[in-house]
Structures are given as structure tokens and as C-alpha cells.
Amino acid sequence: MSAVEHRTTLQEYVNSESLNQVDGDGLGAVIMAIADGSIQVQRQVQHAALGDALGTTGEINVQGEIVQRLDQASSEIFVQTLSGSGHVAAIGCEEIERPVIVEGEVADGYIVLMDPLDGSSNIDVAVSIGSIFGIWKKKPGETVNDDSLLRLGSEQVAAAYLVYGSSTVLVLATKNNVCGFTLDSESGAFALTHPNIKIPEECPYYSTNEGNNKVLDEPTQKAIANLRNKYSQRYVGSLVADFHRNLLKGGIFAYPADQNRKDGRLRLMYEANPLGFVAEQAGGAASTGYRRILDIIPEQLHQRTPLILGNKDVVEEMVSVIKAG
Numbered sequence: 224m225s226a227v228e229h230r231t232t233l234q235e236y237v238n239s240e241s242l243n244q245v246d247g248d249g250l251g252a253v254i255m256a257i258a259d260g261s262i263q264v265q266r267q268v269q270h271a272a273l274g275d276a277l278g279t280t281g282e283i284n285v286q287g288e289i290v291q292r293l294d295q296a297s298s299e300i301f302v303q304t305l306s307g308s309g310h311v312a313a314i315g316c317e318e319i320e321r322p323v324i325v326e327g328e329v330a331d332g333y334i335v336l337m338d339p340l341d342g343s344s345n346i347d348v349a350v351s352i353g354s355i356f357g358i359w360k361k362k363p364g365e366t367v368n369d370d371s372l373l374r375l376g377s378e379q380v381a382a383a384y385l386v387y388g389s390s391t392v393l394v395l396a397t398k399n400n401v402c403g404f405t406l407d408s409e410s411g412a413f414a415l416t417h418p419n420i421k422i423p424e425e426c427p428y429y430s431t432n433e434g435n436n437k438v439l440d441e442p443t444q445k446a447i448a449n450l451r452n453k454y455s456q457r458y459v460g461s462l463v464a465d466f467h468r469n470l471l472k473g474g475i476f477a478y479p480a481d482q483n484r485k486d487g488r489l490r491l492m493y494e495a496n497p498l499g500f501v502a503e504q505a506g507g508a509a510s511t512g513y514r515r516i517l518d519i520i521p522e523q524l525h526q527r528t529p530l531i532l533g534n535k536d537v538v539e540e541m542v543s544v545i546k547a548g
């Protein structure tokens with residue numbers, strides 16, 4: 224007997240009235256395209272070492288990083304499933320320099336920004352990695368072009384991420400709520416396991432790369448020292464895995480700007496905006512240290528931003544220490 228038989232599946236959830244009332248029936252198709260792609264990616268990740276899919280392609284991506292084979296494979300899989308959904312007008316991807324404008328007229332289409340495989344440095348060492356998606360609705364009557372992807376984070380209609388770890392979990396945030404679905408390897412379906420997620424009030428953890436402390440400015444060093452004195456450190460080095468733990472258990476993630484990275488390391492459009500949307504829908508907050516992530520007016524598809532996200536009161540306290548200088 225399959226474990227999900229008495230649980231709502233993702234397909235049933237997206238077909239449910241509540242989601243469709245939010246933004247029409249195309250959103251369900253986009254989310255199922257993400258789910259279908261993630262099942263293929265999860266399989267590739269699990270069998271990578273066996274199938275000689277580890278290692279790099281030798282190419283350098285628009286971020287100046289060496290492309291991992293699985294990065295490329297994941298990017299191709301999601302571009303295919305999203306383009307095939309019939310409801311996606313354009314895709315922005317960490318691994319692809321220019322936006323992918325989907326052929327053919329997509330009347331009530333969506334615009335999807337994605338990090339197809341987050342945590343590249345952990346791929347070859349079997350540590351949790353993930354995929355991240357921000358979903359915007361195309362403006363009515365808009366002819367999509369490169370600038371159509373430069374939207375405010377607060378205009379997202381939904382955001383989702385996958386963690387490929389001890390289990391494969393898809394977390395979906397809409398304007399209604401945040402829910403988690405676990406992939407059942409027997410039925411191949413995602414089943415609702417975490418309904419109505421809210422970040423807990425307690426905050427046991429802080430997640431940051433302490434190796435960067437020496438190149439932070441003084442106010443930020445002070446803010447990190449406060450975290451160090453109050454909370455236990457947990458840092459996987461995959462944003463999606465660190466965020467997921469903190470979302471379920473309580474915690475704060477911080478990747479501030481530093482002397483070497485004046486704009487921080489993480490990407491605004493397909494890392495900070497989607498996870499900022501999830502955090503806010505779950506009662507948390509997302510900031511640069513000076514302003515709300517979802518209020519940033521984007522200028523470039525691959526622009527970076529400092530990122531602090533997690534428990535609202537802890538994020539606000541860190542921001543006040545940084546601003547106090």
C-alpha cells in the first residue's frame with residue numbers, strides 16, 4: 224500500500240479551488256511542470272556518480288563559475304518541462320545568460336525565474352542541494368521581451384523550491400499559504416506532508432559562512448557576533464537546504480555584502496526574491512540589511528544582493544544593528 228494514499232497529492236492540491244481562484248488555471252500547470260522536472264532532476268542527482276554525471280562541463284557560466292554537468296542537465300530539464308506546460312511565456316535561468324522567450328503566443332502566461340540546481344559545491348559530495356523558482360504573471364497584453372523578467376519580488380504570484388536531501392521535498396508558497404510536499408518514491412507523486420507552514424517563534428539557529436567574517440564591515444561583524452552569542456550555527460553551504468531547515472525549525476540565514484563582494488553573493492531574481500516570498504508568506508522576513516528584498520527594483524537578470532532571511536524579529540534586530548553602524 225503506497226504511503227500517500229490517504230494524503231492530498233500535489234496534483235489534487237493545485238486542482239483545488241483555492242489555488243485556481245488565486246491566479247487562474249495556468250498556475251497549476253506551471254507548478255506541475257516544476258514537479259515533473261524535479262522528479263527527473265532528483266533521479267539524475269541520485270544516480271550521478273553511477274552514471275558518470277558528476278564533474279564539470281568545462282564551460283564558464285554568466286556568473287563566472289565553472290558549470291557542473293548536473294547544473295546544465297537540470298537547466299535543460301526545467302526549460303523543457305516549463306516550456307512544454309503551455310503557460311510559460313519566458314524563463315530566466317542562473318545557467319543561461321539571456322532570458323528564454325518561449326515560442327508561440329501564451330495569452331495568460333507566466334514568467335519563471337529559476338536556479339535549477341542550487342548548492343553546486345555540494346553536488347559531488349552527496350550533501351543536500353535544491354532548485355528554486357520565482358513565478359510572476361505576465362502583464363495583460365504584454366509582448367514579452369528581456370525586460371519583462373525584471374519584476375519586483377513583491378509582484379510574484381507564487382514561489383517554490385525543492386530540496387534533494389534525505390527526502391525530496393517541494394515547498395510551494397502562494398498568496399494563500401505555504402505548504403510542503405514529499406516525493407513518494409513508490410507512486411512517484413508528491414504528497415502533502417507539511418500543510419500551512421509558519422516559521423516557528425523560537426529561533427535556535429543561525430546560518431552564515433563564518434569564513435567571510437574577516438572581510439565584513441564592522442557593523443555587520445557586530446550583527447553576526449550577536450547571532451553567534453545567541454544561537455547555534457548550522458551551515459550546509461546550499462542556500463535552499465539552510466533555508467528549509469530554518470523555515471521548519473526557526474532560524475536566520477545571512478550572506479551579507481563584504482569587501483570582496485560589494486553586492487553580496489546570492490542572486491536577486493532567482494534566489495533572494497523566491498525565498499523572500501516564501502519567508503514572508505510563512506511569517507518571516509527578507510532584507511538586504513538596509514531594505515526589504517521584495518521591494519528592490521531589478522536592473523539586471525543576474526544581479527546579486529546581500530541576503531538576510533528568516534525569523535522576522537531576528538532579521539529586524541540584525542538590520543537595526545547594521546543600520547546603527
Ligand code: AFP
Pocket residue numbers: 338340341342343344432460461462463488489
Ligand atoms: P549555486 O550552486 O547556485 O552557485 O549556490 C551556491 C550558493 O550561492 C548558495 O547555495 C550558498 O548559500 C552559497 O553559494 C554558499 O557560498 P559559500 O561557499 O561562499 O559559503
